[in-house]
Amino acid sequence: MRHRSLLILTTAVTAGALTLSACGSRDDDGEDGGGGGGTTVVIGLDAPLTGDLSALGIGIENSAELAVKTANENEEVEGVTFELEALDDVAQAQQGQQNATKLVGNEDVMGVVGPLNSDVGQSMQKVFADADLVQVSPANTNPALTQGENWQSGDKDRPFDTYFRTSTTDAIQGPFAAQYLYNEEKLTKVFVIDDKKTYGAGLAGTFAKEFKNLGGKVVGTDHVNPDDKDFSAVATKVKNSGADFVYYGGEYPAGAPLAAQVKETGAKIPTVGGDALFSGEYISLAKKNAEGDIASAVGAPLEQLDTAKQFIKNYEAAGYKDAYEAYGGYSYDSTWAIIQAVKAVVEENDGELPGDTDEARLAITEAMQGVSFEGVTGSVAFDEYGDTTNKQLSLYQVQDGKHVPLTSGEFEG
Amino acid sequence: MNDLPQQLANGLLLGALYGLIAIGYTMVYGIVQLLNFAHGEIFMIGGFGALTMWLWMPDGTNLAVALPLMILMAVACSVLVAVGAERFAYRPLRGAPRLAPLITAIGLSIALQQAIWAWYPDATKARPFPEFTGSRIELGSVSIQRGDLYLLIAAPVCMIALGFFVSKTRSGRAMQATSQDPDTAKLMGINTDRIIVMAFAIGGAFAAIAAIAHGLRYGNVDFRMGFIAGLKAFTAAVLGGIGNIYGAMIGGIVLGVAEAMATAYVGNIPGMEQFGGGSWKDVWAFVLLILVLLLRPQGLLGERVSDRA
Numbered sequence: 001m002r003h004r005s006l007l008i009l010t011t012a013v014t015a016g017a018l019t020l021s022a023c024g025s026r027d028d029d030g031e032d033g034g035g036g037g038g039t040t041v042v043i044g045l046d047a048p049l050t051g052d053l054s055a056l057g058i059g060i061e062n063s064a065e066l067a068v069k070t071a072n073e074n075e076e077v078e079g080v081t082f083e084l085e086a087l088d089d090v091a092q093a094q095q096g097q098q099n100a101t102k103l104v105g106n107e108d109v110m111g112v113v114g115p116l117n118s119d120v121g122q123s124m125q126k127v128f129a130d131a132d133l134v135q136v137s138p139a140n141t142n143p144a145l146t147q148g149e150n151w152q153s154g155d156k157d158r159p160f161d162t163y164f165r166t167s168t169t170d171a172i173q174g175p176f177a178a179q180y181l182y183n184e185e186k187l188t189k190v191f192v193i194d195d196k197k198t199y200g201a202g203l204a205g206t207f208a209k210e211f212k213n214l215g216g217k218v219v220g221t222d223h224v225n226p227d228d229k230d231f232s233a234v235a236t237k238v239k240n241s242g243a244d245f246v247y248y249g250g251e252y253p254a255g256a257p258l259a260a261q262v263k264e265t266g267a268k269i270p271t272v273g274g275d276a277l278f279s280g281e282y283i284s285l286a287k288k289n290a291e292g293d294i295a296s297a298v299g300a301p302l303e304q305l306d307t308a309k310q311f312i313k314n315y316e317a318a319g320y321k322d323a324y325e326a327y328g329g330y331s332y333d334s335t336w337a338i339i340q341a342v343k344a345v346v347e348e349n350d351g352e353l354p355g356d357t358d359e360a361r362l363a364i365t366e367a368m369q370g371v372s373f374e375g376v377t378g379s380v381a382f383d384e385y386g387d388t389t390n391k392q393l394s395l396y397q398v399q400d401g402k403h404v405p406l407t408s409g410e411f412e413g
Numbered sequence: 414m415n416d417l418p419q420q421l422a423n424g425l426l427l428g429a430l431y432g433l434i435a436i437g438y439t440m441v442y443g444i445v446q447l448l449n450f451a452h453g454e455i456f457m458i459g460g461f462g463a464l465t466m467w468l469w470m471p472d473g474t475n476l477a478v479a480l481p482l483m484i485l486m487a488v489a490c491s492v493l494v495a496v497g498a499e500r501f502a503y504r505p506l507r508g509a510p511r512l513a514p515l516i517t518a519i520g521l522s523i524a525l526q527q528a529i530w531a532w533y534p535d536a537t538k539a540r541p542f543p544e545f546t547g548s549r550i551e552l553g554s555v556s557i558q559r560g561d562l563y564l565l566i567a568a569p570v571c572m573i574a575l576g577f578f579v580s581k582t583r584s585g586r587a588m589q590a591t592s593q594d595p596d597t598a599k600l601m602g603i604n605t606d607r608i609i610v611m612a613f614a615i616g617g618a619f620a621a622i623a624a625i626a627h628g629l630r631y632g633n634v635d636f637r638m639g640f641i642a643g644l645k646a647f648t649a650a651v652l653g654g655i656g657n658i659y660g661a662m663i664g665g666i667v668l669g670v671a672e673a674m675a676t677a678y679v680g681n682i683p684g685m686e687q688f689g690g691g692s693w694k695d696v697w698a699f700v701l702l703i704l705v706l707l708l709r710p711q712g713l714l715g716e717r718v719s720d721r722a
Contacts (some may be wrong), residue, residue: 050537223692229631233676234691240416257631264558284541314481
């Protein structure tokens with residue numbers, strides 16, 4: 001039966017080929033630093049620039065570019081010209097790690113902004129730590145990245161000294177939403193769904209824990225595949241569970257159709273999620289079914305912050321085609337933090353960077369710990385774990401096709 | 414278990430969608446023994462064809478009015494790509510070893526995805542697809558989306574039309590003859606090249622009809638939607654007995670219902686909490702496939718063919 005073994009072979013070959021196809025690499029632009037005189041410092045950037053999550057990734061890239069441009073125009077660091085090298089990780093941990101290796105290999109790279117996804121961040125950390133290259137993520141929210149695997153039991157241990165982030169963590173993002181929904185909205189029954197990824201499962205976990213502590217009831221849990229489109233069976237389960245709302249730990253490409261299909265069953269209940277649902281794409285995918293859904297996001301609403309007004313103005317003036325999205329402000333601040341760290345090192349070292357790459361990278365990483373400035377999202381500084389000291393969070397609700405701020409505050413756990 | 418009728422309906426609709434796509438795999442395999450792995454992308458291109466037609470319509474057009482034109486456009490795009498693939502990618506390899514067209518198909522699949530990604534405006538992310546407005550339709554304890562009515566009508570109509578075509582028309586009988594013995598069919602004066610093109614075209618048309626159902630059901634189309642859907646449809650075709658058109662539809666429905674049942678109930682079995690829910694449904698679907706193939710290697714409706722391959 002050659003024909004049956006051919007079928008098996010075919011399936012195996014296809015599965016392999018399709019996995020590989022997911023991690024195609026992009027070519028280098030091959031441009032070399034211009035900038036007559038002075039040093040050129042390259043700031044690396046890693047984010048999903050194509051694929052489902054590209055809306056968020058491109059917002060990160062544009063905002064970082066804006067920071068680099070601003071620094072060059074204002075001559076923020078005398079004698080240093082900054083350049084951005086943006087790499088696409090297609091939201092895949094494996095590709096992120098390859099990009100990390102590539103950035104480490106470029107001797108001009110003195111700091112890296114990104115990535116978006118927590119699981120990608122996890123895969124990059126060690127590569128950067130081995131090279132003492134500082135990394136500042138504008139969007140990773142999984143607590144384990146800075147506080148170690150055992151953060152939940154209070155046994156915090158920073159795994160990598162080179163990793164910093166300007167976003168707050170799921171350790172407070174989930175509970176923040178839980179408190180609001182239980183105390184303010186008086187919703188007591190939740191159906192918790194996650195996508196099994198580092199970010200989604202972590203977020204759903206912290207939410208459910210706090211919600212139960214408050215006295216709420218988890219009437220059902222389920223897990224979905226992030227690539228799925230059909231959630232009708234799960235949606236029917238949600239409807240029959242009698243839940244007041246759905247909490248989804250995951251990102252908008254699956255979150256939006258899930259929320260839409262839950263409402264399509266006739267259950268008039270909102271879907272609530274984390275910052276990865278806080279995107280205009282969420283609304284354009286779920287359309288009218290997005291109405292009433294709630295997303296938490298780190299920081300105060302940019303539109304309401306005085307510090308962010310200049311950023312928003314500059315972003316609009318720069319004429320970017322895509323919006324800065326949820327992480328634009330954080331990306332700008334992450335980039336600016338690297339620029340400030342470079343500045344601190346240059347000022348210490350008689351107006352130039354140490355000649356040796358390894359030495360310069362180590363010095364910048366050490367300087368990052370002391371960086372403190374007023375950024376787009378408020379004051380930016382890092383605690384002993386590399387987490388931001390800014391614990392501001394907000395909730396947004398979709399009303400008339402737009403995310404409208406519901407509440408904002410500091411989480412007190 | 415009071416949601417059983419609803420879950421069966423969910424599975425049935427999903428399965429009908431898989432079945433429509435599976436027709437393309439099964440027809441092409443039945444005639445040229447080629448697994449056309451680019452079929453998922455032909456399905457995806459149908460979705461973009463329909464979307465293009467919708468975007469050409471003036472704002473405020475009623476979707477029900479636009480739908481026939483969208484179907485025409487989707488079918489035209491998919492059939493064009495399917496026939497083009499046959500003519501330029503597969504026909505030159507007709508006499509080549511079996512693996513050559515297979516690898517070509519995989520390559521073509523990736524190429525088509527990338528082409529849409531690169532050249533269709535804004536296709537790097539999911540593009541919203543129009544949806545029917547209005548409340549759900551209640552049928553006793555079961556309720557379905559408005560958009561699913563299309564699938565509910567299209568799937569049986571297509572199957573009946575195809576069944577009639579294959580068994581009653583001259584071309585259909587020529588197709589059966591080619592599938593049974595291409596060489597003899599040729600000697601009997603059948604233009605087998607034309608029959609092969611026809612198999613690709615019918616498969617493409619069914620995929621296009623399925624793509625519109627997909628768009629209406631999930632509210633968007635994206636350049637990668639053919640991958641998972643294609644893989645599931647291929648599974649459905651094997652499950653039902655590859656080469657058999659009714660098998661493809663039945664395989665699709667069995668697969669869809671199995672997924673819905675696995676999502677809904679496996680977690681309720683004591684001791685199985687870990688293995689239930691949406692993330693395990695694919696595992697259970699493939700467990701079912703393996704069981705069926707162990708007991709009936711030729712698939713549910715497949716015939717044992719020893720002279721092939």
